[in-house]
Amino acid sequence: MVRLGAFLVxxxxxxxxxxxxxxxxxxxIQEPAQPSAEYEFHEKPLAVSFAHDGPFGKxxxxxxxxxxxxxxxxxxxxxxxxxxxxxxxxxxxxxEDQVKALAKAWKTEVPTINPETGEPATRPGIPADKIPSxxxxxxxARAANNNALPPDLSLITKARADGTAYVYSLLMGYRDQAGYxxxxxxxxxxEFPDAATPAGLxxxxxxxxxxxxxxxxxxxxxxxxxxxxxxxxxxQMAKDVSAFLAWTAEPKMENRKSAGWAxxxxxxxxxxxxxxxxxxxxxxxxx
Amino acid sequence: xxxxxxxxxxxxxxVSKWVDERLPLPRLVYNAVGAGYPVPRNLNYFWNFGxxxxxxxVIQIVTGIILAMHYYASxxxxxxxxxxxxxxxxxxxxxxxxxxxxxSFFFIVVxxxxxxxxxxxxxxxxREMIWLLGVTIFLLMMATAFMGYVLPWGQMxxxxxxxxxxxxxxxxxxxxxxxxxxxxGFAPDQAALNRFFSLHYLMPFVIAGVIILHVWALxxxxxxxxxxxxxxxxxxxxxxxPYYTAKDGFGLGIFLIFFVAVTFFxxxxxxxxxxxxxxxxxSTPAHIVPEWYFLPFYAILKAFTVDxxxxxxxxxxxxxKLMGVLAMFGSILLLFFLPWLDTSPVRSGHYRPLxxxxxxxxxxxxxxxxxxxxxxxxxxQWVILSQIAAAYYFIHFLxxxxxxxxxxxxxxxxxxxxxxxxxxxxxxxxx
Numbered sequence: 140m141v142r143l144g145a146f147l148v149x150x151x152x153x154x155x156x157x158x159x160x161x162x163x164x165x166x167x168i169q170e171p172a173q174p175s176a177e178y179e180f181h182e183k184p185l186a187v188s189f190a191h192d193g194p195f196g197k198x199x200x201x202x203x204x205x206x207x208x209x210x211x212x213x214x215x216x217x218x219x220x221x222x223x224x225x226x227x228x229x230x231x232x233x234x235e236d237q238v239k240a241l242a243k244a245w246k247t248e249v250p251t252i253n254p255e256t257g258e259p260a261t262r263p264g265i266p267a268d269k270i271p272s273x274x275x276x277x278x279x280a281r282a283a284n285n286n287a288l289p290p291d292l293s294l295i296t297k298a299r300a301d302g303t304a305y306v307y308s309l310l311m312g313y314r315d316q317a318g319y320x321x322x323x324x325x326x327x328x329x330e331f332p333d334a335a336t337p338a339g340l341x342x343x344x345x346x347x348x349x350x351x352x353x354x355x356x357x358x359x360x361x362x363x364x365x366x367x368x369x370x371x372x373x374x375q376m377a378k379d380v381s382a383f384l385a386w387t388a389e390p391k392m393e394n395r396k397s398a399g400w401a402x403x404x405x406x407x408x409x410x411x412x413x414x415x416x417x418x419x420x421x422x423x424x425x426x
Numbered sequence: 427x428x429x430x431x432x433x434x435x436x437x438x439x440x441v442s443k444w445v446d447e448r449l450p451l452p453r454l455v456y457n458a459v460g461a462g463y464p465v466p467r468n469l470n471y472f473w474n475f476g477x478x479x480x481x482x483x484v485i486q487i488v489t490g491i492i493l494a495m496h497y498y499a500s501x502x503x504x505x506x507x508x509x510x511x512x513x514x515x516x517x518x519x520x521x522x523x524x525x526x527x528x529x530s531f532f533f534i535v536v537x538x539x540x541x542x543x544x545x546x547x548x549x550x551x552x553r554e555m556i557w558l559l560g561v562t563i564f565l566l567m568m569a570t571a572f573m574g575y576v577l578p579w580g581q582m583x584x585x586x587x588x589x590x591x592x593x594x595x596x597x598x599x600x601x602x603x604x605x606x607x608x609x610x611g612f613a614p615d616q617a618a619l620n621r622f623f624s625l626h627y628l629m630p631f632v633i634a635g636v637i638i639l640h641v642w643a644l645x646x647x648x649x650x651x652x653x654x655x656x657x658x659x660x661x662x663x664x665x666x667x668p669y670y671t672a673k674d675g676f677g678l679g680i681f682l683i684f685f686v687a688v689t690f691f692x693x694x695x696x697x698x699x700x701x702x703x704x705x706x707x708x709s710t711p712a713h714i715v716p717e718w719y720f721l722p723f724y725a726i727l728k729a730f731t732v733d734x735x736x737x738x739x740x741x742x743x744x745x746x747k748l749m750g751v752l753a754m755f756g757s758i759l760l761l762f763f764l765p766w767l768d769t770s771p772v773r774s775g776h777y778r779p780l781x782x783x784x785x786x787x788x789x790x791x792x793x794x795x796x797x798x799x800x801x802x803x804x805x806x807q808w809v810i811l812s813q814i815a816a817a818y819y820f821i822h823f824l825x826x827x828x829x830x831x832x833x834x835x836x837x838x839x840x841x842x843x844x845x846x847x848x849x850x851x852x853x854x855x856x857x
Contacts, residue, residue, distance in 0.1 A: 141766045142828045148760075149824025152753050156817035159731040159746075160810060167806040194691050222509050290703075294509070297694060298702035347712065388702075391512070391519040398520065399690025406686060410679030417672040424664060425848050426467045 176334035180319075180327050182344045184304035185311065189382050194400075197393055198386055200232040205365050206383025207231060209376050212363045213356050214292060215246065217284060219272035222293035223387050226266040230390055238266050247271040285339050287352030296381070296388040303385045305345070310377035312345035313355040319344070428645065431660040433461045458645060464663035465670055466651035468847050472546075473649065473670075474677030475539040480637065481678060482532035487630050489525040490574075497577065499623040501616050504579035505704040523693040529571050530696045531685050533719035536564065544764075545785055547654055547773030552647040554765040559640040561761045563633055568720070568758075570629040573622040575717055576614070580701035585714045587614040587622075593727075596748040613707060653846045654773030655839055662843040713803050721800030722793055727754040728804065729816040753816070760823050767823065770831035772839065780834040784826055792818045 190199035207228065210220070225242035233241065248261035249271045264271065274280035281288055296302030316336050319327045321344070327334055336342045340350040360372050369375060386392070435456040437446040446453055456462045496515050498507035511518035540560070543549055549557035572590060576583045591614065594605040610617025648657060657663055664670070688695060696718055700711050716724050730750035735742040744752075760767075775782045792815045799812035840846035 141763055142769075145760070145763060145767055145824040145828065148756070149820045152749075152756065152820040153817040153825075155732065155734055155749060156729055156813050156820075159729065160813040160817070162732050163806060163809050163813060167810075172806060222506070222513065227513075294702045298699050300699050302699065389512075389519075395519060395523070395690055395693070399686065402686045402690060403683065406679055406683050410676065410683060413672070413675040413679045417676045420668050420672045424467060424669070426469075426664075 174330075176327065176331040177348050179325065179330070180321050180334075180344050180349060181347060182308070182312070182321070184301045184345065185308040187304050187307045187378065187381075189303060189378075189385065191382065191385060191392060194396060196396070199382065201367055201369075202379050202382045203231045203386050204233075205367065205369060205375075206379040206381070206386075208363050208365060209357075209380040210292070210383055211246070213376075214380065215270075215273060217273055217280070217289040217353075218292045219274075219289075220270040220293050220387060221272065221291050222269070223390075224267065224269050225264055227390060231386070235266075242266050242268060245271065247273055250275070285352060289353070292384055292387065294388045296385045298388075302388070303381050306384055307377050307381040308345040309343060309351075310357055310380070311374065312343045314342055314344060316342040428457065428462070429464045429648065429657065429660070429663065431663075432457070432464050433665060435460075435462055458641065459671070460667045461665040463645065463648075463666040464657070464660070465649050465666050466657055466662055466843050467664045467669075468651050468653065468843050469649065469670070469673075470652050471677060472538065472542040472652075474674055474681075475535045475542060477674045478535040478677060478681050479532065479539055481681070482528060482535055483630065483633060483637070485528045486525060486532060487634075489521050489528060490627070490630065492521050493525055494627060497623075499577070499620050501579060501619055501705070504577060504619060508578045520689075523689050527685065527689045527693060527696060529574065530717070530719065531681075531688075532567065533571070535681065536567065537719070540564065541790075544789075545775040546650060546652060547768070547770075547775065548650045549765045550768065550773050551765070553644075553650060555643040555646075556640060557765060558762060559636055559643055561758070563636050563640060564761075565758060566629055566633045566636065570626060570633065571717065571719065573626040573629070575701075576619065576622045577626060578701060579619060579705045581703040581705055581709075581711050582698050582701040582714070584614055584705035584707065585711055586716055587618065589714055590716075591618075593751045593754075596745070596751045598748070650773060651843060652774060652776065653840055653843060654777065655841075655843055655846065658842045659844075715801050718797070718801070721798075722796035723754050723757060723800075725796040725800035725812040726757050726816045726819065727751065728800075729753075729809070729812045731809065731813075753820070757816075757819060760820075764823070764827075768827050768831050770834060770836065772836040777837040777839055778830075778834055779837060780830050781827075784822065784830060788818060788826070789822050792822065 190196060190202065210218075225238055225245070228238050228241060229235070242264035245264045249264050249268050251260055251262045252258065253260040274283065277288060296306055299305040316327065319342070321327070334349065336350045340352055341354055342349060343351045357373050357376050360370075362373075362376060363371050365371050389395075435446070435450075435453040437443045437452070442452065445451070453462075493511065496507065496511045496518065498504060500507075508522065511522050513519075515521075543557065543560070572586070576587045587609075591605050591609055594608060595601040597604065606612060608618075609615070610621060648663075651657075698715065698717075715721070727750040730746045730753060733742045733746050734744040734749060770778060770781070772778055775785055795811055795815040796819065799808045799815065802808040841851060845851050
C-alpha cells in the first residue's frame, strides 16, 4: 500500500516536472531569452590587492588614515557612517588627543537639543559620538540628491560581493558612454541603443544596472592633500578609501585572524594527540 | 536493551555508590556512551558524524545564549544590535561568526550523517524509529535555522521570511489567513520578529529532547555498521569507551579545524552580502536566495512551472505554486516512508550492486545539481537542469528504490563482522 501510494505520488510529481520541462524547452525555443545590456556589459570587480588581504593580512594604518581623509573630505558630503564612532579611530593609529580633535573638527555637528529652550540644536562631536550623518533624515538626503539615497557606508564592503574590490572598481569605473566597448570589443550603444544613460544618472559598467546616481566622486588627481606626503592620484585615493571602508565594515579583522591562528595551532596539537591516543587504544584491535 | 556481554557499571567509592542508589545518572551515561555500550568494531569515519552533530548543537546553544544577551529583537534595533555585538561586545565578533557558521557546519555534518544512513541502510529494521526521529530532528533544524536567519533583520532575513511564509498562502482558501496568523500581520514585521526570536530560542531545546529519544532508540538495537550484518558475539564489538571516544575525539579535532578555518578566515563565505544591508520592505533584492543548506529544496520548489488541470478546459486543479510547495515539503516527508520503500533485506550499499549505482550516479549528482541550480537566477538553463534533477529525486526514492530492492541480487554477505574485518570466521568457543 505504501509502495503503491509512493509510486503514484512519484509518477505525479515527476510527470508534472517533465511536463514543465517540455514547457520550458518549448518556451525557450519560441521566445529565446533576449540578451540584456546589464547582463553583457556589467563588469566583474577589478583585480586589486590590499595589505589586509589573505589570512596573514593586516591593515596598513597609513593607508587607513589616508582613506579617512578621503572619506571625510569627499564621501562624507553625502554618505553616512552610522556604525562607526570617533573613538574607533584610535584603531587607525591616532592618539586620544588626535581623536578628540578629529571629532571636534568634523564638518557635520552632532544633533542635540538646546538645554535652555529644548529647541533642536547641534554641538561639536566628542569621541563617544557616532559619526554624524550629513543629512538629518532620508527625505532630506533624497531631496539633496535628485531623489537617490546615498547608502550608509559602514558595511558597504561586506554588503557587496567582493566588496573592497567592488568599491575600488566603482570609483575607478566611470566611463564615457559614447563609443564604450567591453573587453570583447562589443560597443554598448550599437548593441543596445536603448541603454543610453538617462539624464541625472552616470554611466559606470561596474554598477549592477550600469547607471549610477552618484556622480564621479574622485574625478581627478590631488582632490585631497595627504598629510603623509603621498601623491593623491585618483587610483591612490580610490584604493585608500576602499581599504578604509574594509576597516569600517570589519574593525575586528586583525583580532579575528590572529585568534584564528592561535585556535588552529591549538587544534592541530589537540588533533595530533587525539590521533595518537586513537592509534594506541586501537593497536590490538583489527578493524 | 543491550548485549548480554555489555560491561556493568560498578560504582567504586562510597559517594558513587550513594549516588548510584539514589539517582543512577552515572550508570546511565556509562551505558549510553561509556564502556557499557558495546559497538561494532568495524565502524568507519562516517560513524563520527552523529557525535559531531551533537557537538554542533552544543556550539549553537552556547553561542546562541550569549548572543541573546546582547541581541535586541526589534525591527529598528535588531540590525544595529548585531553590529553592536560585532564591534563593541568583547569577542562578540567571534561569538556571532561562530554561531553564523556553526549553523552551516551543523547542516554539513547532519547531511553527511543522513547520507551515511541512506547508503548503509541505517533506516531499516530494527532501526526505523531512529530514522523517523532523525528526520524529525532535521525538520526542526530547518525551522530553527530559518527563524535564526531572520533575526539580524537584513535584506535577506526580511525577504526570506516573506518568501517562506508566502508558501502558506499557496494553500487554497485558508492560506492567506493562515499566513497572516503565523506572521502576526500582513508582512514580516515586529510581531513576526519577536515570535521568531522566541521560537528560535525554544526550538534547539526541543531538538535536544528529540536527540535524547534518537539516542535512546539507537541503544535498543545498537549501532549499525558498514557491512550491515548484525552483531553476533562479543568479538564483533568493542566498548564505546575508550575505543569510540578516542576515535570521536580525533574526528572532533578534524571537524573543528575545518570549522575554525572557515569561521576565522572566511566567515562570510557561506552567507549572502545582501544580509549586511538593513531590511527594507520597499526594496526587493534582485535575487532572493535562502541559505545554502536550503538550496536543493528551493530548487524543487521553483522547478514546478505548469499548473495541474484538465487539458483544453482551462480548469486548474492545483496551481504550479502550490504544487511546488507540496513537492518541496514532500521531498523531505518522503524520507519518513523510506524504511518501507526500500524492502531489500540487505542493509549496506556495499553488497547491493544496483542500489549502489543509483546512489552514486543518480542520487548524489542529483542533489549536487539541485543545490547548484537552487542558488541560480531563473534562467532557462538552470530551470531545465533543476526540472530534470527534481524529477529524478522523486523517481529515485518513490519508484526506483522499491523496484531495485525487488529485482536486485545482492552480493554474498560476510557471516559476521569479525569475519569481514579479520578474514577469519568467528571463533565460536571464545565467545
